[in-house]
Amino acid sequence: MSTGFHVVVLGSLVPDMLQTLEPVQGPAGPGLKNELMLPAVLDPWAAHALFEAAHLASQHAGSKVWLVSLGPKAKLQQLMMSIAQKAPFELVAVDGSASGFADAFAVAEALAGAIEKIAGLDRSRLLLFGGCASASRDAGTVVQMVGERLGIADQFLAADELRVSPDGMLTVLERVEGGRYLVSDVAGPPCVVAWATGNLPEPPNNPQVGMLNMRGIMPALQKAASAPLASTGTTYVSVEVPKQDRKTRIVKDVPLDDMAREIADWIKA
Amino acid sequence: METILFLAHTDDDGALGRVALEALTGATQLRSQMPGAKLAFGILGADTATATQSASGCGADAFYAVAGVDFAASRYASDAAALEAICRAAGATIVVAPATARFNRVMPGVAQRLNGRIDTHVSGFTVNGDELRVQRGFYRQRMVATLTRSVRPWFLTVDGGVFQPWAGASAAVSVQMLDVTLGDALRRTTVTGYQAPEANAQTIRPDANLLFVAGVGWTKKQSDGQVHLDEAASAILGFLDKASASLGSSKSLVDQSSEGHNVFSFMSHLNQVGQTGATPRHPKGLSTCCHGEEPHVVGWRFIGERRAINLDANCGWAQGKADVVYVADAFELVRKITKLL
Ligand SMILES: Cc1cc2nc3c(=O)[nH]c(=O)nc-3n(C[C@H](O)[C@H](O)[C@H](O)COP(=O)(O)OP(=O)(O)OC[C@H]3O[C@@H](n4cnc5c(N)ncnc54)[C@H](O)[C@@H]3O)c2cc1C
Numbered sequence: 210m211s212t213g214f215h216v217v218v219l220g221s222l223v224p225d226m227l228q229t230l231e232p233v234q235g236p237a238g239p240g241l242k243n244e245l246m247l248p249a250v251l252d253p254w255a256a257h258a259l260f261e262a263a264h265l266a267s268q269h270a271g272s273k274v275w276l277v278s279l280g281p282k283a284k285l286q287q288l289m290m291s292i293a294q295k296a297p298f299e300l301v302a303v304d305g306s307a308s309g310f311a312d313a314f315a316v317a318e319a320l321a322g323a324i325e326k327i328a329g330l331d332r333s334r335l336l337l338f339g340g341c342a343s344a345s346r347d348a349g350t351v352v353q354m355v356g357e358r359l360g361i362a363d364q365f366l367a368a369d370e371l372r373v374s375p376d377g378m379l380t381v382l383e384r385v386e387g388g389r390y391l392v393s394d395v396a397g398p399p400c401v402v403a404w405a406t407g408n409l410p411e412p413p414n415n416p417q418v419g420m421l422n423m424r425g426i427m428p429a430l431q432k433a434a435s436a437p438l439a440s441t442g443t444t445y446v447s448v449e450v451p452k453q454d455r456k457t458r459i460v461k462d463v464p465l466d467d468m469a470r471e472i473a474d475w476i477k478a
Numbered sequence: 479m480e481t482i483l484f485l486a487h488t489d490d491d492g493a494l495g496r497v498a499l500e501a502l503t504g505a506t507q508l509r510s511q512m513p514g515a516k517l518a519f520g521i522l523g524a525d526t527a528t529a530t531q532s533a534s535g536c537g538a539d540a541f542y543a544v545a546g547v548d549f550a551a552s553r554y555a556s557d558a559a560a561l562e563a564i565c566r567a568a569g570a571t572i573v574v575a576p577a578t579a580r581f582n583r584v585m586p587g588v589a590q591r592l593n594g595r596i597d598t599h600v601s602g603f604t605v606n607g608d609e610l611r612v613q614r615g616f617y618r619q620r621m622v623a624t625l626t627r628s629v630r631p632w633f634l635t636v637d638g639g640v641f642q643p644w645a646g647a648s649a650a651v652s653v654q655m656l657d658v659t660l661g662d663a664l665r666r667t668t669v670t671g672y673q674a675p676e677a678n679a680q681t682i683r684p685d686a687n688l689l690f691v692a693g694v695g696w697t698k699k700q701s702d703g704q705v706h707l708d709e710a711a712s713a714i715l716g717f718l719d720k721a722s723a724s725l726g727s728s729k730s731l732v733d734q735s736s737e738g739h740n741v742f743s744f745m746s747h748l749n750q751v752g753q754t755g756a757t758p759r760h761p762k763g764l765s766t767c768c769h770g771e772e773p774h775v776v777g778w779r780f781i782g783e784r785r786a787i788n789l790d791a792n793c794g795w796a797q798g799k800a801d802v803v804y805v806a807d808a809f810e811l812v813r814k815i816t817k818l819l
Contacts, residue, residue, distance in 0.1 A: 317590065348596075
């Protein structure tokens, strides 16, 4: 009998978080100025999902991790240079827009289609991982929609921990209101886990892992199918950068007691 | 003609939570702005009677409920089945729901089942003729878009703080109780309860008037060349206690804890605000020993009045991000403020 998990991680690239972004209107809808030139990183919450997946796989013999990424091929290739050394995975690339303005419904369709084509994926052992929201669309919707398309009825959002019992039961801790966790037990895979930060630090680069991954990455990029991502019926009326409109008053060279009084009064007001 | 369906779940005490009541205001406003629109009310929970009664005066044309022990806990499989049934029974074309943790998890899947579209964390809507337009943030609040969709049903989840909570007298209404039966395949998950992340998780108080944010400066060498962690911890906790404030943190500070360094036992990454953390809503915010860098300030998007204490007069807060910056040593100043509270 096969053992271990088949973990499919959904994750793609987003513009570096420190980058200032400017919207532009293109023929197919809004986008980012110089989008293809912007430095990109693996979407942070999806990156946590990948690290958790690799950790889980390392603890359960027979497990395997796939990273399913939808993005422009050339940008995906660049991204792989920085993440291939982090964790062992097999890349499944889908060539298409990684824009936050692309519709979640169409993105989910493309991703589910790519997962259905993965050779050797055992859906009864499937853990579908992803981030709890992207740093692009920032909606927290795609992972659940892919789960639905794959017929998975056990789903978790904003998870920080997944424990596996010896009998195969999975315990998931999800972030809920008030800084608490909701604790659930699920009988086993298949299930969907969209991760918050998890508990693992970013793994150090491992050149050996990088070399192994790279063998599969180039062919995966070459055979990446393209996904047109229709956004039927959606019209963006405007896209703008939120205004920074505070006039900051700087208080300095004032006795601390006066500052303390002013702040205390403000808090109590 | 649109049929607007408001969806809610009961809270653990059987009532409607604040965010749900706020979203209900949004749904009723929307109905009044859309010519000829119908409003339906749908709810799920162990016992939905109290919650339905409390909102019965909202003017909905129809009320639907899925109730029973199977629907008490926040579980994807049963929630999705119940919400799908309500949406179908109501013939919803627009669905308005609160962005609670429970609904954030399930609503995208329900939209998928109904072949609909979804926009989450909606921060407002306007009606232009008979066209509904919604606003929401993209790229972790670095951009705001206004958009409209023609595909139905269109699901909208509304964050807390956008509308005033709905309030009104009760009315006599008849509720259609929908029968949703769960097979074993939908009971594979059992919710076993809540867990506080660490000993002092109560530092996160969503209803607090003030968000107090600690930055990495609290753990840095101070003017005497020493690190003062115990003093920092007692200054922060003392303040939180007196001010009944909620505690936020910069990423750098909580990252230090997770790397196993010294730092504060009362804070975890759940406290982190910012681009990769939380974006809480509070009327006021006080930042201390934190630089106010862009990815951090994203977490302050929904903080009304903002003040900061920093040794550096040129810190990020001074660049139009805070209303007032106090150039001072936070160790001393925070202790003094605490005494006055
Ligand atoms: C992809 C990505 C995502 C990120 N996401 C987030 C996020 O979600 N949240 C987040 O917070 N950051 C995030 N960051 C990190 C962010 O860019 C900053 O590095 C971080 O916010 C800095 O934390 P800090 O202000 O606590 O520390 P520092 O920048 O080190 O600032 C410390 C401050 O303390 C002040 N100080 C020191 N001693 C005192 C004293 N005695 N009294 C008063 N002031 C004092 C100093 O003047 C200084 O301004 C992200 C970065 C990246 C690349």
